[in-house]
Amino acid sequence: MIAALATLGQSTLGLLAAIGRVCLFAFSVVTHMLRPPFYIREFSQALLNIGFFSLPVVGLTALFTGGALALQIYAGGARFNAEAVVPSIVSIGMVRELGPVLSGLMVAGRVSASIAAELASMKVTEQIDALVTLSSNPLKYLAVPRVLAATLTLPILVAVGDSIGIFGGYLVGVNSLDFNAAGYLKNTVTFLELWDVTSGLIKGAVFGFILSIMGCYHGMNSGRGAQGVGRATINAVVSSSILILAANYLLTSLFFTS
Amino acid sequence: MIELRNIHKAFGKKEILRGMNLSVPKGESMVIIGGSGSGKSVTLKCILGLIAQDKGEIFIEGKNAQDATDRDAFLARFGMLFQGGALFDSMSVWQNVAFRLLRGTEKKTPLEAREIAIEKLRRVGLSPDVADQYPAELSGGMQKRVGLARAIAADPEIIFFDEPTTGLDPIMAGVINTLIREIVVEMGATSIAITHDMTSVRAISDKVAMLYDGEIKWTGAVGDMDTADDPYLQQFITGAPDGPITTA
Ligand SMILES: Nc1ncnc2c1ncn2[C@@H]1O[C@H](COP(=O)(O)OP(=O)(O)OP(=O)(O)O)[C@@H](O)[C@H]1O
Ligand SMILES: [Mg+2]
Numbered sequence: 185m186i187a188a189l190a191t192l193g194q195s196t197l198g199l200l201a202a203i204g205r206v207c208l209f210a211f212s213v214v215t216h217m218l219r220p221p222f223y224i225r226e227f228s229q230a231l232l233n234i235g236f237f238s239l240p241v242v243g244l245t246a247l248f249t250g251g252a253l254a255l256q257i258y259a260g261g262a263r264f265n266a267e268a269v270v271p272s273i274v275s276i277g278m279v280r281e282l283g284p285v286l287s288g289l290m291v292a293g294r295v296s297a298s299i300a301a302e303l304a305s306m307k308v309t310e311q312i313d314a315l316v317t318l319s320s321n322p323l324k325y326l327a328v329p330r331v332l333a334a335t336l337t338l339p340i341l342v343a344v345g346d347s348i349g350i351f352g353g354y355l356v357g358v359n360s361l362d363f364n365a366a367g368y369l370k371n372t373v374t375f376l377e378l379w380d381v382t383s384g385l386i387k388g389a390v391f392g393f394i395l396s397i398m399g400c401y402h403g404m405n406s407g408r409g410a411q412g413v414g415r416a417t418i419n420a421v422v423s424s425s426i427l428i429l430a431a432n433y434l435l436t437s438l439f440f441t442s
Numbered sequence: 443m444i445e446l447r448n449i450h451k452a453f454g455k456k457e458i459l460r461g462m463n464l465s466v467p468k469g470e471s472m473v474i475i476g477g478s479g480s481g482k483s484v485t486l487k488c489i490l491g492l493i494a495q496d497k498g499e500i501f502i503e504g505k506n507a508q509d510a511t512d513r514d515a516f517l518a519r520f521g522m523l524f525q526g527g528a529l530f531d532s533m534s535v536w537q538n539v540a541f542r543l544l545r546g547t548e549k550k551t552p553l554e555a556r557e558i559a560i561e562k563l564r565r566v567g568l569s570p571d572v573a574d575q576y577p578a579e580l581s582g583g584m585q586k587r588v589g590l591a592r593a594i595a596a597d598p599e600i601i602f603f604d605e606p607t608t609g610l611d612p613i614m615a616g617v618i619n620t621l622i623r624e625i626v627v628e629m630g631a632t633s634i635a636i637t638h639d640m641t642s643v644r645a646i647s648d649k650v651a652m653l654y655d656g657e658i659k660w661t662g663a664v665g666d667m668d669t670a671d672d673p674y675l676q677q678f679i680t681g682a683p684d685g686p687i688t689t690a
Contacts, residue, residue: 221545221546306530309526309528309531310524310525310526310528311528311529311530311531313487313490313492313524313528314522314524314528314529314530315530316490316491316492316517317490317492317517317520317521317522318517318541318542318545318592319513319514319515319517319518319542319545319546320541320545321513321514
């Protein structure tokens with residue numbers, strides 16, 4: 185009994201300590217963002233890797249999801265003769281919820297894993313130690329460009345995902361659900377409010393911050409050897425996915441409940 | 443002058459350093475010898491602040507290393523050759539060598555930096571065509587020499603070499619030994635080298651320190667090494683399987 189309680193207490197303490205370390209890490213990355221030197225080359229490289237090369241993944245995910253969403257809402261709407269809501273529900277669902285969450289999760293899988301694996305293997309091969317001895321702060325040189333790039337590009341990826349998702353819904357609506365093309369577009373636009381879109385973009389920025397911080401944190405604190413690299417990658421993907429979903433719930437309740 | 447006073451370091455329950463004392467006068471070349479896993483690399487990392495010691499102090503020119511407020515300026519005085527090379531694999535060879543020259547307060551233009559990098563590469567016996575290759579394309583011994591070129595690129599006052607000749611053929615090892623000796627003499631640099639290679643010890647050191655069981659068991663001038671009657675040292679030099687150093 186006491187042993188069980190001790191284990192429980194110990195793991196709770198361990199968890200709290202880990203949360204504290206991640207928060208401290210995130211805080212020092214943010215403070216380093218504001219102070220020179222700034223590594224422009226590393227930043228542009230990160231923009232390319234994180235933003236540009238994630239476009240296909242995000243685009244395809246959104247396309248199929250938008251299409252499926254249209255089918256589902258049509259089927260559900262048919263139960264109470266409300267098929268006409270398809271365009272507006274697809275667009276609202278896409279920009280407020282699915283666009284940011286799916287982009288966040290897909291980019292978490294792609295980017296936070298690659299950041300964690302890259303930084304972890306740098307750590308394992310002493311490259312991070314070498315950076316320090318060459319008077320470059322690894323937080324500034326490695327973490328800041330990646331976190332900044334992810335935080336800035338995720339909203340753009342979300343916007344692209346939103347548009348492609350709505351387009352996927354439109355394709356399905358017009359081609360297999362017999363919607364009138366002009367009417368579908370009109371309904372999409374009429375019921376969409378600016379805040380629907382911006383709230384989703386803000387979520388995107390938060391998710392970008394989360395997934396890049398988790399990638400950098402797990403990478404830079406990786407254990408030794410190839411096993412350490414593997415574990416860092418898993419931890420980065422799992423923790424950023426869960427945190428993204430949790431943050432999504434928090435932000436949604438913050439934005440949309442009064 | 444580098445001074446280590448009573449350094450302790452444990453990883454978990456494993457005590458690696460237990461009260462290590464060592465002093466290296468300015469401009470001298472110290473070689474640390476000792477068995478595999480005895481904590482030689484850990485010692486260098488403690489001095490650089492890459493690993494925090496559990497106990498004890500490290501003084502550089504009389505100043506406590508932990509009090510250094512400007513870490514960048516503190517580290518700018520050091521050059522370090524890592525045991526595994528630790529080259530940045532996302533950068534070409536010359537960018538690795540010129541890493542410090544391309545950044546920081548005394549930044550040089552890329553053209554100048556490249557020229558210095560190529561000159562340093564030549565000094566470690568590498569031809570200019572490797573400059574644009576990537577570390578992954580080089581052999582282990584070549585990577586080691588690029589690491590050496592990077593360590594000396596910014597003409598540091600204190601240089602650490604972690605096994606500079608491991609993985610090199612005997613002739614190249616000789617070249618590197620001579621080079622290290624030259625650097626120390628020419629630049630007046632203070633250096634600490636780690637090596638298992640007794641030829642290398644004789645070629646590069648002024649003084650030798652023998653690390654065993656977390657402490658320096660013997661230290662003295664390289665000339666006194668053979669006549670010293672320390673049983674640990676003698677066993678290490680001769681490589682005898684029997685003696686106070688157990689291999690199990
Ligand atoms: N970051 C670390 N975490 C845990 N243990 C470590 C760490 N760094 C070193 N060690 C342990 O400390 C001991 C000494 O390591 P060190 O690298 O200093 O050995 P060494 O004397 O340089 O040996 P070699 O001649 O083989 O390079 C080893 O047992 C190693 O496993
Ligand atoms: Mg070592």
